[in-house]
Amino acid sequence: MKVSFQNVSKQYKGKYALKNFTTELSEGVYGLLGANGAGKTTLINIFVGILGGDNGTVLIDGQDAKKMGKDFLSKIGYMPQYPIFYRDFTVMDFLLYMCALKGIPAEQGKERAFDLLGIVNLLDAKDKKIGALSGGMRQRVGIVQAMLGDPKILILDEPTAGLDPSERIRFRNLISQFAQGRTILLATHIVSDVECIAKEIIILKEGALITQGTTDVLEQSIYGKVWEVTTNAKEAACLSNEYYVSNMKQQGENFSVRIVSDSSPAANAVKASPNLEDVFLYYFRGQ
Numbered sequence: 001m002k003v004s005f006q007n008v009s010k011q012y013k014g015k016y017a018l019k020n021f022t023t024e025l026s027e028g029v030y031g032l033l034g035a036n037g038a039g040k041t042t043l044i045n046i047f048v049g050i051l052g053g054d055n056g057t058v059l060i061d062g063q064d065a066k067k068m069g070k071d072f073l074s075k076i077g078y079m080p081q082y083p084i085f086y087r088d089f090t091v092m093d094f095l096l097y098m099c100a101l102k103g104i105p106a107e108q109g110k111e112r113a114f115d116l117l118g119i120v121n122l123l124d125a126k127d128k129k130i131g132a133l134s135g136g137m138r139q140r141v142g143i144v145q146a147m148l149g150d151p152k153i154l155i156l157d158e159p160t161a162g163l164d165p166s167e168r169i170r171f172r173n174l175i176s177q178f179a180q181g182r183t184i185l186l187a188t189h190i191v192s193d194v195e196c197i198a199k200e201i202i203i204l205k206e207g208a209l210i211t212q213g214t215t216d217v218l219e220q221s222i223y224g225k226v227w228e229v230t231t232n233a234k235e236a237a238c239l240s241n242e243y244y245v246s247n248m249k250q251q252g253e254n255f256s257v258r259i260v261s262d263s264s265p266a267a268n269a270v271k272a273s274p275n276l277e278d279v280f281l282y283y284f285r286g287q
């Protein structure tokens with residue numbers, strides 16, 4: 001399934017939250033990376049139809065999403081940034097309720113809910129009240145409700161917010177599992193959420209698409225702008241005041257300082273292989 005965004009824009013009080021956003025997505029996971037306020041939620045809300053854009057079009061396999069009506073809704077699964085759950089519902093009752101809203105027949109919905117709860121390892125919690133679940137379990141219920149209608153497009157807005165590292169890894173693996181045969185757009189400001197699983201990364205800054213490509217391509221694009229300097233504590237402190245430091249590690253008496261800079265930060269600086277965090281820092285220096 002092809003999703004094309006063509007010049008999608010949104011302004012608030014004369015300021016662009018999203019500016020001429022244009023790109024094309026096909027099957028696979030797309031990581032939408034940006035700092036706070038970059039426009040990720042605005043893009044997603046326009047995409048799912050919660051928010052009207054000022055300009056632009058979203059096409060699904062060449063068809064205008066706005067004119068597709070129910071057909072569009074049957075193609076998408078959406079997990080919002082702050083999902084609102086009915087805390088007194090049990091997990092299963094909530095999922096059956098969501099099936100009813102999505103127009104999925106009860107028997108079929110129940111079967112699907114069972115299958116999905118099995119995949120996300122929540123079958124034992126199906127009769128628990130949502131209010132009694134941990135944050136990670138609730139996020140997993142969130143992705144199950146998004147997957148109920150077997151959507152071809154899955155949109156996830158900051159799905160790992162508030163999760164501990166093991167829940168975050170578990171969630172990431174789930175997304176990879178669900179990616180087969182689907183287009184997944186995952187918005188986050190956490191690089192590790194998408195670094196290993198995304199087919200492509202889209203970097204959004206101040207509402208504009210800054211760059212898009214595979215992790216390798218984005219990393220290569222800043223080759224020569226990431227440096228390692230091994231130095232003493234005093235010099236390391238000076239470097240971190242003067243430059244954008246993506247990592248600093250103490251090694252005995254010395255420090256190994258990783259710096260993102262257009263030019264060499266020190267006489268003994270050596271070029272390092274960029275990673276995606278360096279790319280993020282390169283584009284969001286000073287933010």
Ligand SMILES: Nc1ncnc2c1ncn2[C@@H]1O[C@H](COP(=O)(O)OP(=O)(O)OP(=O)(O)O)[C@@H](O)[C@H]1O
Binds near residue numbers: 012016034036189
């Ligand atoms: N309802 C609104 N009224 C005014 N400005 C808004 C509104 N919604 C968003 N904005 C502004 O639009 C810009 C983009 O916001 P958006 O929420 O899309 O960013 P984001 O990348 O999702 O950020 P975060 O990671 O913090 O959720 C920000 O400058 C924000 O302040």
